[in-house]
Amino acid sequence: MNYTEFTCAVEKMINQKMTGGVRAELHTAVKNNGIKRTGVLIEAPGINISPTIYLEEYYEDYMKGKPLERITEDVIAFYGTVRQEKSWDCEKIMSYAGVRDRVVFKLINAEQNRAFLETVPHIDFLDLSIVFYVLLEITEEGTASMAVTCEHQKQWGTSTERLWKDAAENVKRILPAEFFTMNYALKEILKKGMGIENGRVTVPENLFGNDSSVRDGMYVLSNSIRSYGAACIVYPHVLDMIWNILKTDFYVLPSSVHEVIITPCQRSVTCAELDEMIQDINETQLDSEEVLSGHAYLYERSTGRLCIGIKKSSGTVAG
Numbered sequence: 001m002n003y004t005e006f007t008c009a010v011e012k013m014i015n016q017k018m019t020g021g022v023r024a025e026l027h028t029a030v031k032n033n034g035i036k037r038t039g040v041l042i043e044a045p046g047i048n049i050s051p052t053i054y055l056e057e058y059y060e061d062y063m064k065g066k067p068l069e070r071i072t073e074d075v076i077a078f079y080g081t082v083r084q085e086k087s088w089d090c091e092k093i094m095s096y097a098g099v100r101d102r103v104v105f106k107l108i109n110a111e112q113n114r115a116f117l118e119t120v121p122h123i124d125f126l127d128l129s130i131v132f133y134v135l136l137e138i139t140e141e142g143t144a145s146m147a148v149t150c151e152h153q154k155q156w157g158t159s160t161e162r163l164w165k166d167a168a169e170n171v172k173r174i175l176p177a178e179f180f181t182m183n184y185a186l187k188e189i190l191k192k193g194m195g196i197e198n199g200r201v202t203v204p205e206n207l208f209g210n211d212s213s214v215r216d217g218m219y220v221l222s223n224s225i226r227s228y229g230a231a232c233i234v235y236p237h238v239l240d241m242i243w244n245i246l247k248t249d250f251y252v253l254p255s256s257v258h259e260v261i262i263t264p265c266q267r268s269v270t271c272a273e274l275d276e277m278i279q280d281i282n283e284t285q286l287d288s289e290e291v292l293s294g295h296a297y298l299y300e301r302s303t304g305r306l307c308i309g310i311k312k313s314s315g316t317v318a319g
Contacts, residue, residue: 001062003038003055003056003059004038006055006059006062006068007026007038007039007040007055007059008026009068010040010055010058010068010071010072010075011024011025011026011040013068013069013072014040014042014072014075014076017072017073017076018042018076020044020045021044021045022042022043022044022045023042023043024040024041024042024043025040025041025043026038026039026040026041027039027040027041027052029052030115030116031289032108032112032113032257032289032290033108033109033112033113033288033289033291034112034113034115034116035287035288035289037054037056037289038054038055039052039053039054039055040052040053040055040075042079042083044083044084046087047083047084047085047086047087048087048090049084049087049136049144050084051079051082051083051084053075053078053079053082055075058071058074058075082139082142084144093134093146093152094155095156096156096157096158099134100166101166101170102134102135102136102170102174103132103133103134103135103148103163103166103167103170104132104133104134104135104167104170104171104174104175105130105131105132105133105163105164105167105168105171105231105234106130106131106133106228106230106231106257107125107128107129107130107131107228107230107231107233107234107257107292108128108129108131108257108292109127109128109129109291109292109293110124110127110128110129111127112291113129116131117129117131119149119150120132120147120148120149120150121148121149121150121153121160121163122160123160123164125234126297126306126307126308127293127308128292128293130164130231130234131147131148132147132148132163132164132167133145133146133147133148134146134148135174135175138174138225142227143225143227148163168235168236171223171231171235172235172236175223175224175225175227175229175231176223176224177208177221177222177223177229177232177235177238178206178208178221178222178223178224178229179206179207179208179219179220179221179238179241179242179245179262180205180206180207180219180220181205181207181215181216181218181219181220182216182217182218182219182220182261183216184205184220185220207219207245208241208245217263217264218261218262218263219242219246219261219262219263220259220260220261220262221233221238221242221252221259221260221261221262222258222259222260226258226259227258228257228258229258229259229260230254230256230257230258230259230260230292232260233252233260233297233306239252239299239306240301240304242262242299243299243301246262246264248264248265249264249265249298249299249300249301250262250263250264250265250298250299251263251264251265251271251274251296251297251298251299252296252297252298252299252306253274253277253278253296253297254278254292254293254296254297255278255281256281256286256290256291256292257289257290257291257292258290260292265298271295271296271298271309274295274296275294275295275296275309278293278294278295278296279294279295282294295308295309296309297309
């Protein structure tokens with residue numbers, strides 16, 4: 001059974017098992033970097049927010065011998081954890097006033113998302129692009145969001161500059177930046193060290209405003225929910241705050257769209273070596289839609305700018 005046949009079989013079996021008018025249908029979405037993913041969109045009567053559960057990982061389980069019925073049961077069980085019990089107030093998205101305090105932004109690769117960028121308001125930043133979305137809800141299982149398109153912008157009668165100004169304020173409140181050591185990041189990943197609560201260590205380490213005397217060879221910058229946290233490099237004043245902690249210029253390594261690695265400049269490490277490390281991570285550790293860039297960036301305090309590699313750039317740091 002190929003992947004297309006598998007998705008059709010899962011959709012059919014879900015519809016056989018679900019009750020109360022809940023229905024599933026196949027849905028293909030174009031994700032970050034132009035990656036197409038197919039999943040099942042499961043809709044419940046009277047609820048206007050419906051999750052799409054992508055099936056690639058389930059197909060891998062099927063190819064390893066897991067029965068289709070058990071996979072379908074797993075999908076239905078997961079749906080039970082992410083389903084919405086009430087509708088989103090659609091009237092709110094009809095006007096900018098209704099969403100203004102929920103507009104945030106993320107960073108994506110400009111070259112890999114050319115078609116998408118033609119449909120959304122955006123701001124060029126070096127070889128990346130800042131795009132906007134409305135963060136409808138944050139839960140332990142994930143987020144519900146809506147991309148801000150040119151159609152929305154026209155309907156709301158708002159400018160890209162207005163979107164940027166509001167989003168730059170909102171992220172500080174909704175998705176605050178967190179800067180921590182690589183050692184702490186590994187503890188988060190491995191769920192070791194300081195005790196676990198909801199998959200996170202219970203005592204957070206954030207060098208912003210806390211013990212900036214902590215030192216490591218590498219650091220991680222992300223947001224509080226670890227989702228599209230690479231955008232923190234354009235939060236107002238964040239890179240300058242990092243310089244004040246490290247007391248040196250530093251490289252920004254885009255390890256994914258969700259976070260960046262910060263490492264102090266060292267003469268023993270070349271940009272070519274850093275680029276090679278980033279490209280290796282992109283090829284071996286990340287899904288294609290999680291890739292942000294294939295090279296390092298440099299922050300120099302003397303210019304207050306982020307640039308590509310060691311070359312100067314016209315891309316200024318926000319703020």
